[in-house]
Amino acid sequence: MYRPIVIRYMTANGNAVETGRAKGWCFDCAGYADIEDIDPEVLGAALIAKECERAEADQRRIALSHGFVQRLRNRTERGNLRCGIRWLDDEIAVLRELLGIARNRRSKARCLRCWSASTASLSFDPQDDIARDFRHGCGGHLRIIHDHAGPRFFFRRKTYVLNEEGECLGEELENT
Structure with missing residues (x-):
């Protein structure tokens, strides 16, 4: 169950x-x-995916920040992207810690x-x-x-x- x-x-x-x-x-x-x-392979793939997602969100945030009018017009979306980037940073930190644990341990999954x-x-x-x-x-x-x-x-x-x-x-x- x-x-x-x-x-x-x-x-x-x-x-x-x-x-x-x-x-x-x-x-x-x-x-x-x-x-x-x-599993180190699964954790590594998840870490790469999250880092790519974070890079895309950061590029989108930077693209919305060019020029005074753009900054005013896209303020809400940029705020949402900043919040999403903070969440992704937390998830990336957890995945890095788990990947370190997985690589350093001697035993397999229990x-x-x-x-x-x-x-x-x-x-x-x-x-x-x-x-x-x-x-x-x-x-x-x-x-x-x-x-x-x-x-x-x-x-x-x-x-x-x-x-x-x-x-x-x-x-x-x-x-x-």
Whole structure:
């Protein structure tokens, strides 16, 4: 069942970085499970995309600032772009911190059920919902079955506090 989960990494320099989870295969649980979302390739691609988006927004903001009349006419849009750039800067900082954690750690992503490091991330083909990058022990591919039951409001958000190696330091439940 879907449960809202947040992962908070406590770094050696005292920073706290929050991220979500990914779905993957845990070999110790022998099943489909929630794992840490700490794949360096995915994080690197996301960082590049955010930096490109920020550069485009900054170029647009500069283009709207040429000339006195342009500055007056486009004041609202420039303000919105500045706010968006600040959000992108925050997201880029989080992605850089996560990428640093992912590159420096020795273990792979851990299972959030048994804390084993023997996991494999899965990506499902959107057309037929089959994981082509993973083959089960029986020789078949995994297929995801979508649960269209809607949101489950009776779950409180759970936060796992982890160190940089993915070892659990504690759990927190959101107060309602």
